[in-house]
Amino acid sequence: MPEQRTVTETALAVKRTQTLSIVMANQLATVAAQTTLDIEGLVAMMKASGMADAAIYETLVADLTAGGRLFGTFRNQVKNTVRGGIKMAATRGLSGQYEKAGIKEFVWITAGKPCPDCDSRAGEKGTMDHFQNIGLPGSGFSVCQANCMCVLEHIGYTGATTMPR
Numbered sequence: 001m002p003e004q005r006t007v008t009e010t011a012l013a014v015k016r017t018q019t020l021s022i023v024m025a026n027q028l029a030t031v032a033a034q035t036t037l038d039i040e041g042l043v044a045m046m047k048a049s050g051m052a053d054a055a056i057y058e059t060l061v062a063d064l065t066a067g068g069r070l071f072g073t074f075r076n077q078v079k080n081t082v083r084g085g086i087k088m089a090a091t092r093g094l095s096g097q098y099e100k101a102g103i104k105e106f107v108w109i110t111a112g113k114p115c116p117d118c119d120s121r122a123g124e125k126g127t128m129d130h131f132q133n134i135g136l137p138g139s140g141f142s143v144c145q146a147n148c149m150c151v152l153e154h155i156g157y158t159g160a161t162t163m164p165r
């Protein structure tokens, strides 16, 4: 049987994807702008302290090669933005599947070594509305931010609510 989706559902899904890509683009632009400022700041400082251009160049190249303070931070921030975006898209896709299957309640599962915010939520049950209100896993409500590895399982799940990983 062909999948039946209303125009509104499809439009909403498209809009969510667009919003996500806008958020990711903004985050990446912010990361790039911050890195530019950091490089300019560092170069100005090195120049002011009398460092020769060749030595400044060497310092920047060393930072780039070793993934130091400037470029290491840049790399991590890009990685976190992309990882967070993919995770958010996956969560949305999954919640759409759950909705189609008529699953209305969920249980919070922590994974790895959860942060204090997430730790207190292990085993918490509620509707998607409830979790959207208090903050979905990795949505930024918690100390662990984008590093969050928690998931929402359907209410029929009977396994452990803390996964040692």
Ligand SMILES: [Zn+2]
Pocket: 114, 115, 118, 137, 138, 142, 144, 148, 149, 150
């Ligand atoms: Zn978490």
